[in-house]
Amino acid sequence: MNRLQVSxxxxxxxxxxxxxxxxxxxxGHLIISPRYERAYDFQCNGLAIVQxxxxxxxINLQGRYVVPPKYDSIDPFSxxxxxVIDEEGFHVMDEQGNILTSKxxxxxxxxxxxxxxxxxxxxxxxxYGYLDLQGREVIPLQYQNASDFKEGKAVIQMENEKYxxxxxxxxxxxxxxxxxxxxxxxxxxxxxxxxxxxxxxxDLKGNIIISPQYTWVQPFIEGRxxxxxxxxYIDKYGLIDKxxxxxxxxxxxxxxxxxxxxIAIGKAMDPQKPYLGKKYGVSDVNGHIFTGFWYTQISPxxxxxxxxxxxxxxxxxxxxxMPVYNxxxxxxxxxxxxxxxxxxxxxxxxxxxxxxxxxxILLELLMECLHRFS
Numbered sequence: 001m002n003r004l005q006v007s008x009x010x011x012x013x014x015x016x017x018x019x020x021x022x023x024x025x026x027x028g029h030l031i032i033s034p035r036y037e038r039a040y041d042f043q044c045n046g047l048a049i050v051q052x053x054x055x056x057x058x059i060n061l062q063g064r065y066v067v068p069p070k071y072d073s074i075d076p077f078s079x080x081x082x083x084v085i086d087e088e089g090f091h092v093m094d095e096q097g098n099i100l101t102s103k104x105x106x107x108x109x110x111x112x113x114x115x116x117x118x119x120x121x122x123x124x125x126x127x128y129g130y131l132d133l134q135g136r137e138v139i140p141l142q143y144q145n146a147s148d149f150k151e152g153k154a155v156i157q158m159e160n161e162k163y164x165x166x167x168x169x170x171x172x173x174x175x176x177x178x179x180x181x182x183x184x185x186x187x188x189x190x191x192x193x194x195x196x197x198x199x200x201x202x203d204l205k206g207n208i209i210i211s212p213q214y215t216w217v218q219p220f221i222e223g224r225x226x227x228x229x230x231x232x233y234i235d236k237y238g239l240i241d242k243x244x245x246x247x248x249x250x251x252x253x254x255x256x257x258x259x260x261x262x263i264a265i266g267k268a269m270d271p272q273k274p275y276l277g278k279k280y281g282v283s284d285v286n287g288h289i290f291t292g293f294w295y296t297q298i299s300p301x302x303x304x305x306x307x308x309x310x311x312x313x314x315x316x317x318x319x320x321x322m323p324v325y326n327x328x329x330x331x332x333x334x335x336x337x338x339x340x341x342x343x344x345x346x347x348x349x350x351x352x353x354x355x356x357x358x359x360x361i362l363l364e365l366l367m368e369c370l371h372r373f374s
Contacts, residue, residue, distance in 0.1 A: 007340055008032065008061060009353060010039035010048075021050070023063070024353070026342050028361035032063035040076075041339075045095055049074045058082075058097065067097040079111040081133060092116065092135040100135030113149040115139075115168060128156070130170070139170035147183045153204070155181050155189060165189075165204060176206050185219025188242065201225070201244075210244035218257075224285045226255050226263075235274075239263060239285070247287040254278050260301035260319060261285045267293045282321030291321035299335050309333040314347050328358035 008023040013034050021039035023032040038051040046061050050069065057069030067074075073085040074093075081100075082093045089104030101108075106126065107119040115130045120141050129141035130149075145157040149168060157163050163181035165174040179197070182190035188201045193212055200212035201220075216228035223242060229250040230236040238250030248255070253274055254266030263283045268274035279293035298317070299307040305324065308317045314336055315329040323329070327343075330336065334347030342361065345352045354360050 008042050008048075009339055009342070009344065010041060010351070011353070012039075012351060023048075024361075026340060026361070028353070032059070043077050045077055045080070047077065047095060049076065056084075066095075067093070075110060079114065079133065081111050081116070083108045083110060083116070090118075092131060101131070102135070109148065113152065113168065115149045115154070117146045117148065130154075139166070150184045151187075153184055155183060174204060174206060176202070178202075178206075182217075183219050185221060185225070186223065186242075188220050188225075190217045190219065199227075201242075209242070210240070221257060222261055222285055224263075226257070237265075239283075239287070247285065248283060254280070258282070258298060258300050258306060260304065260306075262301055262306070262319065262321075264298045265289070265293075282317070296333065297335070299337075302338065305338070307336040309335075314345070327356060328354055330358075 007026055008031055010021055011024045012019055012021050015034055020034035021036040022030060022034035023039065025031050036050040036052050040049045042048040042061065047058050047066060050057055050059055052069040055069040056071045056074045057065050058067035058074065060066050071084045071086050075083040077095065080095055084091050084093050089106055090108040091104060092100045092108060094100055105118045106121050108131065109117040111133065114133050117128055118131045118141060119126045119128045127141045128143045128146035129137055130139035132138040143156040143158060144161065147155045152168055153165055153173065155163060156166055163176045163178060164172050166172055178191045178193055179195050180192040188203060188209060190199050191202050192199055198212040199214045199217045200208060201210040203209050214227040215230055218226045220242065224239050224247060226237060227240055228235055228237050235253050236250040237252040237255035238246050239248035239255065240246055248265065252265045253268045256264050258264050261284055263285060264280045265283050266278040266280045268278055270276050277296065280295045280298050281289060281291040281293045282298065283289045294310055295308045296311045297309040304319055305316045308315060311333060313329050313331050314334050316324040316327045316336060318324055328336065330345055330347050332348035334345065337344045343354050343356065345354065352360060
């Protein structure tokens with residue numbers, strides 16, 4: 001199926017039957033009438049997941065069911081495949097609605113690099129393996145644990161509790177004599193040398209590159225890993241390079257990736273009461289801090305912009321973390337996201353749409369709803 005430029009957007013409205021969801025276009029015209037209990041974004045394959053009478057199905061851009069609403073859950077498509085759940089368990093579905101798996105599983109992950117992790121329960125014990133895009137068990141379900149494929153490789157835990165690195169066909173490339181080995185990230189693997197020990201990093205051959213010294217780590221992305229040096233329930237997040245050198249010192253109460261080589265760094269509003277929340281600033285992956293701790297929320301960057309809130313309003317920020325004043329600023333806390341040429345707001349638990357000048361496009365929609373469904 002060709003990838004599509006989708007220009008329909010889910011919108012909720014009040015009808016005589018309560019709150020229902022339908023779809024509008026970029027001009028606010030109602031294209032698919034409000035009939036669903038929940039409606040989700042159209043994906044680039046021209047399909048959207050909807051909920052009707054407490055079950056999930058899939059519709060096309062004309063509002064016709066490709067998959068009738070009969071599943072307990074449907075995950076978004078990944079690599080042209082969706083994972084669906086019914087009373088029997090997990091299944092793999094293609095974009096035409098065909099079930100590809102020959103039996104139900106107790107778990108199936110989204111596809112990565114043509115492989116999905118699958119699990120089945122045997123004598124009360126979960127065993128993991130991998131399915132190919134046709135839903136076949138291309139790597140037998142024999143492992144105690146398994147991770148997603150990255151760069152054609154995945155880490156698995158074998159029956160003897162040893163960890164190993166396998167390729168896409170299940171061939172063992174390397175085994176590791178460690179109590180824990182984590183997911184692959186840019187050629188390095190997190191590991192623990194002893195039970196309840198600290199984390200470090202090894203290369204694919206098992207050589208120790210960064211000695212165990214962290215209480216928590218993330219896989220490397222963009223040449224950096226977020227690590228925690230905190231003890232006794234006190235977090236101290238920092239950012240390291242592949243040599244283990246700190247790019248951002250471990251002095252932060254929170255830290256997360258924003259994409260676009262940007263990092264959100266967080267400090268507790270009240271250091272004595274960190275549970276009251278945090279304020280965030282923006283840094284790059286080289287340790288340049290662009291802002292103060294101004295924001296209560298920052299979303300990942302997309303095309304050079306990120307959504308941020310200061311607790312009172314929500315707006316876009318540029319790659320230096322500064323507000324973009326020629327784009328909408330909305331009262332309330334939440335998130336703004338570009339959907340093609342329009343902006344979707346999810347602020348104070350309300351979903352709405354506007355153009356880049358901040359003018360709402362739902363007035364015409366509301367008038368149509370009053371006319372059609374009153």
